[in-house]
Amino acid sequence: MTAYHLLTDPQRQAEYALVKKAYEDCLQQNLKLNMARGKPCPQQLDMVSDILNVVVTPEDCVDNGVESRNYGDVLGMPSARAYFADLLGCRKEQVIVGGGSSLNLMYDMISRAYTHGLLHSPKPWCREEQVKFLCPCPGYDRHFRVTEFFGAQLITVPMLPTGPDMDRVEELVKDPQVKGIWCVPKYSNPDGYIYSDETVERFAALKPAAPDFTIMWDNAYGVHEFSGDWVPFPDIIEACNRHGNPDMVVEFASTSKITFAGGGISAMAMSEANVAYISKLLSVQTICYDKVNQLRHVRYLKDKVHTLEIMKKHAAILAPKFQKVGEVLNRELGECGFAHWTEPKGGYFVSLYTMPGTAKRALELCQEAGVVMTPAGATYPYGVDPQDSNIRISPSYPPVEELEKAMYVFCICLKLAALEKIMGMY
């Protein structure tokens, strides 16, 4: 096959007829496949369901003298704080353990910044004339939405295979209205990039104009390798401390893709000065998070070493799915020349870049054929990809056979949208 941009007119007509026919065949199948979200699959959930059996008696509920079933310990079970410290490579005094949702912890952090300000805020963000937030793109829609929700102006920063374009970030933080940045430093959502050591260092060494500039470091996939061994990753909190910016970063993590999605536990880690500040505010909000579930997780996951063993079992389930995605993409699009995609070794996504101006149309076609993907544009602020090119693929949930079907339909739709575009049909 020839790359689409090299096709002669008759070749293009022939290809269009073929692809159109293939798409019509897809429509006939009345498919109903969903790859919209990075959800663990039932097999993964079953694999970790022994967690339901580790805290079952009254005796099980007490951990080193701490009662998990009663009020108290707003910062979390001490053993759960120690667990996340081990996982993240920081100190347990730097950790606050929350409920099932790390997104909620992030929301609360931005919400507090808005209503009361952060540790070094001259005033609450709701009293600022304008707050701007940096959004490395493509990125995670739910991150962007949180800051948009609180009225921040979202500023796009290009993502490179080494992480956000740090030249651009260093330039942008000179603006005192720029109050923070969203980061998924390991297996970035959706590209699956790991920030380079240099990128992490440059983050830690930032000299922002805003005294309360905050790096929202969402380490969502810190132990989520599905191919190869665990990749060590620097502790951003210590790095910031070393550069004289101890309070500039808040790190987030959860077990949503280690145990149960939404039924896991979450954590945030930061300087002890930040912990002291936040815990004061947190104590107005709640008496404590669910410590029974925290203890359940500690008993089941034990420590980083044991968690990595469980992640190997997740990998065994996920790897064939990512393999299948790569396989179908290569087979169907490899020679078309209008699309490229990432091949991560961890995380939950593959990021695909199709012919500019055709992503939205392609996903419309997909939807008509019963295949639901993350909406085009979702990976950009305000849901608008200026190139209309990036699409996030979430292979984790469907079984491999369904995934293969869905990916085939997806590729046909990409081709059809590309051909329509080339032929001036929209």
Next chain:
Amino acid sequence: MTAYHLLTDPQRQAEYALVKKAYEDCLQQNLKLNMARGKPCPQQLDMVSDILNVVVTPEDCVDNGVESRNYGDVLGMPSARAYFADLLGCRKEQVIVGGGSSLNLMYDMISRAYTHGLLHSPKPWCREEQVKFLCPCPGYDRHFRVTEFFGAQLITVPMLPTGPDMDRVEELVKDPQVKGIWCVPKYSNPDGYIYSDETVERFAALKPAAPDFTIMWDNAYGVHEFSGDWVPFPDIIEACNRHGNPDMVVEFASTSKITFAGGGISAMAMSEANVAYISKLLSVQTICYDKVNQLRHVRYLKDKVHTLEIMKKHAAILAPKFQKVGEVLNRELGECGFAHWTEPKGGYFVSLYTMPGTAKRALELCQEAGVVMTPAGATYPYGVDPQDSNIRISPSYPPVEELEKAMYVFCICLKLAALEKIMGMY
């Protein structure tokens, strides 16, 4: 014994010597007793710990086709919504089920009002010149703190045995800056009063000047009788609807004192228009609450009838403690004439009114003797009881023998503080 205000000088001197001696004996005992908070006791927690055994296999985790272990259903497990609807006497479409903390749901509601406004808000409360909030007193310190935290001016409304003074409430809501009121309608914290049917009707019929005036109806003790049968209670949501104020109330509840404190589940109930509005905002905040724990609760508590059976078992543990409190108070203070207290049949507290101007001093004396109580003033906005008289007693946690000791010390301290006051010693 003679009432303190009738004592002659020599009698007073003699009584002072006696009480002083008794207090010094208390000091010798090096007690360490805590009655500061309404915490369930270990025996209660053990009694309900079978809840840990009702969701233990992968099959257990799916409920009518809804998977509890994965993302989704931001409003909660359908069966959990139905459970709370049964408990509160409203409809399941009116219920959103949350995580372990109903306080957190209340905080989030006020926070959203502050940052974005409620359904009928002309603007977010942070853009209002001044927001005022009504606080029936004595009341719950954590309620008051939430609205204080968001800058509201707290306005005291007297509590009567029938509920808040509704003449006063009806007058105050004519001020458009008055945006809401805190209520614990059944077994009010700390008095243990049940709002009368007339009070509930007058609430539902309020005609506030603020279009977004909101009744924060914290039905924390709706099934928490420890003496006698369950007392039926009107559905405030339906009552508001009947009076043409369908969106004026948000009701809260939790299982913190049914199953585990902080490890239970919480809910809020409101008009469907409010549910629609809140769920839009909620979907920015989180993907979902912990549905596994929601399902665990549904499986264990089943429905209102079964829940009431469990509450009878809690009552069997709690009733002797409340009895003991009444007994010691009667024995030690019954004839002194300077104190009176409530004798509730449910909830978690006894509310005591000692000689005005002596509550703080009495609790100082208590603390020195190793007995920690809820701080004097905690039941009033800003922690200041203008009468310095009300003290909240929380008998639930200590074993009866400890409770008896603590109550004795407490009474001695009340007497000593009263005598010191009468004798002009402070």
